[in-house]
Amino acid sequence: xxxxxxxxxxxxxxxxxxxxxxxxxxxxxxxxxxxxxxxxxxxxxxxxxxxxxxxxxxxxxxxxxxxxxxxxxxxxxxxxxxxxxxxxxxxxxxxxxxxxxxxxxxxxxxxxxxxxxxxxxxxxxxxxxxxxxxxxxxxxxxxxxxxxxxxxxxxxxxxxxxxxxxxxxxxxxxxxxxxxxxxxxxxxxxxxxxxxxxxxxxxxxx
Numbered sequence: 740x741x742x743x744x745x746x747x748x749x750x751x752x753x754x755x756x757x758x759x760x761x762x763x764x765x766x767x768x769x770x771x772x773x774x775x776x777x778x779x780x781x782x783x784x785x786x787x788x789x790x791x792x793x794x795x796x797x798x799x800x801x802x803x804x805x806x807x808x809x810x811x812x813x814x815x816x817x818x819x820x821x822x823x824x825x826x827x828x829x830x831x832x833x834x835x836x837x838x839x840x841x842x843x844x845x846x847x848x849x850x851x852x853x854x855x856x857x858x859x860x861x862x863x864x865x866x867x868x869x870x871x872x873x874x875x876x877x878x879x880x881x882x883x884x885x886x887x888x889x890x891x892x893x894x895x896x897x898x899x900x901x902x903x904x905x906x907x908x909x910x911x912x913x914x915x916x917x918x919x920x921x922x923x924x925x926x927x928x929x930x931x932x933x934x935x936x937x938x939x940x941x942x943x944x945x
Contacts, residue, residue, distance in 0.1 A: 750836035750941050755817035762809035769805050773798030811945060815840050818851045822865050822898070826852050829902045831909035834933035839944035841875060848875045850894065852901075853940055855933040856908040857915030860940070862894040863901040870896050879940060886939050888932075 747757040773795040780791025818838045826835075834855045841848050846868075853862045860879065864872065872894035880892040895901040908915060921932035930938070 749944070750839070750937065752818060752823045752837045754838045755812065755815050758812050759809075762805065762812050766802065766805045766809045769802035770799070773802065815849060815945065819865065822851055825898060826863070826902065826905070829905040829909075830854065831905070832912070833905065833908055834931070834937050836937050836941060839940065841879070841944055843875075843878055846874060848872075850875075850944075853937070854905055854908060855890075855936045856912060857917075857919055857933075858890055859908060859915060860890045860892045860936065861901065861904050861908070862892070863898060864894055864896055865898070867896050872896060879943075882943055883936060883939060888936050888939070890936065 747753050776791050776798060777787075777795035780789045780795070781787060783789075784791075823837065836853045836855075837851065839850045839853065841850055848864060848867060850862045851865045853860060860883070862872075862879075876892045876894050879894075880890065883890050883892070893904070895904070919932065924930060924935060927935070927938075
């Protein structure tokens with residue numbers, strides 16, 4: 740029996756490439772619908788001055804909104820496969836997320852990977868716009884703390900120290916989670932604290 744292909748979710752490797760195709764297809768469909776309505780009215784009434792033209796114009800609004808999201812996604816470069824293949828063996832049992840475009844009023848930064856464990860959140864940015872990640876670290880930390888998570892956030896711009904930190908987090912999981920109190924979320928009781936933190940970060944990502 741052929742195994743069903745797993746849907747690529749936000750935070751998975753390959754998300755950017757998947758979303759580029761999906762959003763392009765959705766945008767084309769959303770524009771095709773009002774165009775079909777417009778030409779149907781034009782053919783039947785022999786003039787553009789009809790009710791279906793108004794309906795077609797209104798139908799362009801969600802299509803335009805979708806087009807903006809598509810353009811923003813197409814401006815992003817996906818995570819390099821070779822970088823993912825170097826990180827994956829070190830991920831172990833850590834809660835990981837990949838290919839996140841974090842946006843603020845001041846800056847936008849693509850983060851290739853985040854790992855969460857206990858009171859630590861560490862990220863890696865390959866070829867960042869700037870080497871100083873202090874602003875983005877503080878931004879993520881501020882968002883997490885506003886949601887009740889007092890995490891220390893560190894974003895590396897070099898792969899080797901990031902991989903070393905992943906190894907450390909894997910080998911010290913019990914120590915890092917010691918004295919960490921967590922009350923399961925009522926809406927998502929199945930999610931662990933680390934998974935809730937991951938979802939919080941994904942919520943501020945494109």
